[in-house]
Amino acid sequence: MGRLLLMAVLALGALPAAAATPKLEAPYYRFDRATIRRGAELFARRCSVCHSVSRIRYRRLETDLDMPPGTLRDDIMLPSGARIHQGMMSAMRPRDAAKWFGMAPPDLTLEARYRGIDWIYTYLKSFYRDPKRPTGFDNRIFKNVAMPDVLEPLQGIRAEDGSVIQKGSVSPEQFDRDVAVITAWLQYTSDPSKLTREALGPWVIGFLVLFTLLAYALKRIVWRRVH
Amino acid sequence: MSRVLAWVDRRFPLSRLLRESVTEYYAPKNFNFWYFFGSLALLVFAIQVITGIFLLAHYQPSAGKAFDSIQTIMFDVKWGWLIRYIHTTGASFFFIVIYLHMLRGYLYGSYRKPRELLWIVGFVIYVCMMAEAYFGYVLPYGNMSYWGGEVITSIVGAIPYAGPWLASLVRGGFGIGTATLNRFMAFHAVLVPALLGLLVLMHLLALHETGSNNPDGIEIREHLGADGKPLDGIPFHPYYTVKDIFGVGVFLIVFSLVVFYAPTLHGLFIETYNYIPANPLQTPPDVTPAWYLAPYYAMLRAIPNKQLGILVLVLAIVAPFFLPWLDRNPKAKSVRYRPVYLAMVLVLVACLLVLGWIGMQPASPTLLPPARLCLGLYFLFFVSLPFVSRFEPTQAVPERLRM
Numbered sequence: 001m002g003r004l005l006l007m008a009v010l011a012l013g014a015l016p017a018a019a020a021t022p023k024l025e026a027p028y029y030r031f032d033r034a035t036i037r038r039g040a041e042l043f044a045r046r047c048s049v050c051h052s053v054s055r056i057r058y059r060r061l062e063t064d065l066d067m068p069p070g071t072l073r074d075d076i077m078l079p080s081g082a083r084i085h086q087g088m089m090s091a092m093r094p095r096d097a098a099k100w101f102g103m104a105p106p107d108l109t110l111e112a113r114y115r116g117i118d119w120i121y122t123y124l125k126s127f128y129r130d131p132k133r134p135t136g137f138d139n140r141i142f143k144n145v146a147m148p149d150v151l152e153p154l155q156g157i158r159a160e161d162g163s164v165i166q167k168g169s170v171s172p173e174q175f176d177r178d179v180a181v182i183t184a185w186l187q188y189t190s191d192p193s194k195l196t197r198e199a200l201g202p203w204v205i206g207f208l209v210l211f212t213l214l215a216y217a218l219k220r221i222v223w224r225r226v227h
Numbered sequence: 228m229s230r231v232l233a234w235v236d237r238r239f240p241l242s243r244l245l246r247e248s249v250t251e252y253y254a255p256k257n258f259n260f261w262y263f264f265g266s267l268a269l270l271v272f273a274i275q276v277i278t279g280i281f282l283l284a285h286y287q288p289s290a291g292k293a294f295d296s297i298q299t300i301m302f303d304v305k306w307g308w309l310i311r312y313i314h315t316t317g318a319s320f321f322f323i324v325i326y327l328h329m330l331r332g333y334l335y336g337s338y339r340k341p342r343e344l345l346w347i348v349g350f351v352i353y354v355c356m357m358a359e360a361y362f363g364y365v366l367p368y369g370n371m372s373y374w375g376g377e378v379i380t381s382i383v384g385a386i387p388y389a390g391p392w393l394a395s396l397v398r399g400g401f402g403i404g405t406a407t408l409n410r411f412m413a414f415h416a417v418l419v420p421a422l423l424g425l426l427v428l429m430h431l432l433a434l435h436e437t438g439s440n441n442p443d444g445i446e447i448r449e450h451l452g453a454d455g456k457p458l459d460g461i462p463f464h465p466y467y468t469v470k471d472i473f474g475v476g477v478f479l480i481v482f483s484l485v486v487f488y489a490p491t492l493h494g495l496f497i498e499t500y501n502y503i504p505a506n507p508l509q510t511p512p513d514v515t516p517a518w519y520l521a522p523y524y525a526m527l528r529a530i531p532n533k534q535l536g537i538l539v540l541v542l543a544i545v546a547p548f549f550l551p552w553l554d555r556n557p558k559a560k561s562v563r564y565r566p567v568y569l570a571m572v573l574v575l576v577a578c579l580l581v582l583g584w585i586g587m588q589p590a591s592p593t594l595l596p597p598a599r600l601c602l603g604l605y606f607l608f609f610v611s612l613p614f615v616s617r618f619e620p621t622q623a624v625p626e627r628l629r630m
Contacts, residue, residue: 055302110298113502190502193301193308201487205480212476219469226256226461 022141027121027180031187031194033065039185040065042178044076046150047108050097053189054087055109064192101146112183112190121183124151125176128160154178248435253460254467255441257628261331262439263474264324270475271321272427276420278314283416286366288408293368294504312490318360319496320482322519325353333550333572336560337440343551345433350548352426355419357520362415364517366408369501374514376403376411382540385533402507443628444561450627459628513589521586522579526605528590529598539602546609553609556616559624567619575608 029035040061043053058077061067062084067076072084082089090097094104112120123141127149130138135148140160149155155175156168168175188194236242285304287296300307329349332338338346365376380403384394399406438448438457447457461467491497495518500511516524526543530536554560554568562569578601585598 055298057303110502114499116499191301191308193312197308197487197490201483204483204487208476208480208483212473212480215469215473215476219473222465222469226466 022122022126024116024118024122024141025125026118027176027183029177029180029184031184033195035181035184036188037061037065037067039181039183039188040067041071041075042182043185047182048088048090050090050092050101050105050147051108052088052090053109053186054089054107056088056189056192057086058082058084058088060192064195065188103146105147108186109189112186117183117187120186121179124179124182125155127152127155128158128162129165130160151175151179248431249464249468250462252435252463253447253457254439254463255443255447255457255628256459256461256466257441257443257630258439258467258470259442261327261334261442263471263478264328264331266471267324267474267478268321268328269427270478271317271324272423274313274317275321278310278317279416279420281310282314286412288366288405288412290368290405290408290505293366293408297367309486312486315497316482316485316490318363319492319517319519320478320485321356322360324478325356326519329353330572330576333575334562334569335440335442336444336554336556336562338551339440339444339554339560340551341437342433342440345430345437346551347548348426348430348433352423352430354544355423355426359415359419359423360517360519362411362419365403365411366415367501368408368505369498370503370506370509370511371498371501371514373403373505373507374511375516376407378514380407382527382537385537387534403505440560441628442561443563443625444559445624445626445628447628515587515589518583518587521584522582523586525582525586525598526602528586529595529602543602543605546606549609550612553612554616555613556619556621558621561624564622564624565616565619566622567615571608571612571615574604578602578604 058072061072061076062069076088077084090105092105097104115123119141123139126140126142127137128140129136133144135146137145137149137152138160139145139147152168154168154170155172157165159165170178232242282300285296285300285307287293297311300311302308304310332346332349361375361379365372376398380394380397383397384390386393395401397407397410398404399410438446438460441447447459450458452458485492485496491499498517515521523540523543527536527540530539556565556568559565562572581597582601582605585594585601588594
C-alpha cells in the first residue's frame with residue numbers, strides 16, 4: 001500500500017514536469033563556412049576542454065571550412081600533441097571527468113542529430129542561478145544538469161525567473177549570436193556532408209531536369225505514331 | 228555482329244527473350260500515371276543492391292563496432308555519406324513505389340483471373356521486402372535499431388510453445404547482440420535479396436505470360452488483328468521504354484531532392500533516436516517502427532492481448548493474398564466501371580493512412596478507438612467484398628480500350 005501511494009505521488013509529481021516543458025527557441029544563423037568557423041573557435045575556447053567531437057578530424061576544418069593553418073594550430077588544436085589527422089578530443093581523460101562531474105561529459109559529434117538544433121540553442125541559454133546545485137547553476141530545460149554554466153562570463157548570471165543578477169561581458173544580442181554560431185558548429189559536426197550536399201544539389205538536379213525534358217521530348221516523338 | 232548473335236542464339240535464347248519480353252511484348256496502349264511504378268520498383272531494387280554492396284564493404288557486424296562503422300561511412304569514407312543516404316532514402320522510396328504499385332492493382336482489378344499468381348508472387352515480394360527492411364533497420368545498431376530488434380523478435384517469442392526457442396534462434400542468444408547482427412546481415416545482404424531477385428523474375432515471367440492489365444480492366448488479347456497481334460497493344464519497346472525513361476527522370480529528381488536536401492526527412496526516413504548507439508539499459512521514450520510498417524504496428528497495438536494481436540497482424544498481411552477469389556464481379560474489374568468498389572478502395576487507403584499515422588504516435592488510449600475503427604474497416608473490406616462485388620452496380624464495360 002505504501003509503495004502504491006509512493007508511486008502515485010511520484011506519478012503526480014512527474015505530470016506537471018512533463019506538461020510544463022519550456023518551448024524551444026529556434027536560433028537564427030546562416031549555415032555557411034564563416035559562421036561554422038566562428039562557432040568552432042568559440043567551441044574550442046569554451047567547450048572542448050570537456051567535450052570531444054571525436055568524429056571530426058582537425059584536418060576537416062582546413063579542407064571543409066577553409067580555416068587558416070595558423071588559427072587551426074594555435075586556437076583549435078588545444079591538447080598538446082594533437083595531430084592534424086586525429087579527431088577533436090577533449091583534453092580531459094574520461095575517467096577523471098567522471099570523477100569530477102559525476103559522469104563523463106558526452107561526445108557532442110552527433111548531439112544536434114538527436115537533440116535537435118533548437119534544443120541545443122535553448123539549452124545553452126537556459127542556465128540560471130541555483131545555490132542548491134553543486135555547480136551553483138541549474139538549467140530550465142535540463143533539470144539537475146551536471147554541466148556548469150560555462151558561458152556565464154559572457155551571459156552574466158540570471159535568476160530562475162530570467163531577471164539579471166549580474167551583467168555579462170557581452171550584450172544579450174551578442175550572446176544570442178555567439179550561442180547561435182556554437183549551435184551552427186554542432187549542426188556541422190553532426191552532418192558535415194550538408195555543406196557538400198547543398199552545393200552539389202543544384203548541379204545534380206539541374207542535370208536531371210535537363211535529362212527529363214529530353215526524355216519527355218523523345219517520348220512525344222516516339223508516341224506520335226500511336227495517337 | 229550478327230554472326231556473334233547467331234552463335235549466341237544457337238546456345239542461349241537471347242534474341243528470343245528480347246523479342247518475347249521487350250520488342251514484341253504487346254502492352255495496352257492506355258497505360259496512365261499508375262503504370263510507372265513497376266519499372267521504378269525495379270530501378271530502386273537495383274539502386275539498393277548496388278549501394279548495399281558499397282556499404283557492406285565498410286560495415287562491421289558486431290555489437291561493439293556496428294554503430295561506429297556506420298559513422299565511419301558517414302564521416303571518413305569518401306562519398307560514404309552519399310552512398311548511405313541513397314540507401315536509406317532508397318529503402319523508403321522502395322515502399323512508396325511498391326505501395327503505389329499495389330494500389331494500382333487494387334484500382335484496376337489487376338489481381339483478377341488470369342493474374343492470380345502474378346498478384347500472389349507480388350505479395351510475397353512485399354512480405355520479403357518487409358523482412359528485408361526490418362533486418363536492415365537493425366544493422367546500424369542505434370538505440371532504435373536495438374529496441375526495434377527487441378520488439379519484433381519478441382513477436383516470434385509470443386508463438387505458443389515453440390516461441391522462446393524460436394526467438395533465441397532468431398536472435399542467436401537471449402538478447403540482441405553480435406550474434407543477431409551477424410545473422411541479420413546474412414539475411415539482409417544474401418538470403419532475402421537473392422529471394423527477391425528470384426521472385427521479381429517470377430513476377431515478370433507471370434506478367435509476360437498473362438499480359439498486362441490496363442485501366443479499363445479488359446483483355447487486349449481478345450481483340451487480335453489480322454497479323455495475330457492485339458489491336459489495342461503496342462510493343463513495349465520503344466513505346467514504354469521511352470515513357471519509362473521519362474518516369475525515371477521525374478522519379479530521380481524527387482529522389483535527389485530528398486538525398487541532397489532532406490536525407491532524414493525530419494526523422495521519417497532516418498529516425499532521430501537512432502543517432503545514439505544501442506543501449507540495452509535505456510529504452511527510447513516511444514519505440515515506433517519506420518513509417519512503412521507503422522500501419523501494422525498500430526494494428527498490433529489496437530488489440531489488448533498480445534497473442535491475439537499477432538494473430539490479427541498475420542491475418543491483415545495474409546488477407547490480400549485471397550483478393551483474386553474474394554472479388555467476384557462477373558462483368559468488370561476496374562474501378563472505372565465500379566463506383567462502389569472505388570469507394571471501398573478509397574476507404575481502405577484512408578484507413579491504412581490513419582493507422583500509419585497512429586502507429587507513429589506514442590501509445591495512447593485516446594488513439595485506441597480510431598485505430599480499432601480503421602482496423603475493423605480494413606477487415607470489412609475483405610469480408611464484404613465477395614457479397615458487394617456480386618451485387619454492386621456496374622457500368623457497361625467497353626469492348627475496346629479507351630485512351
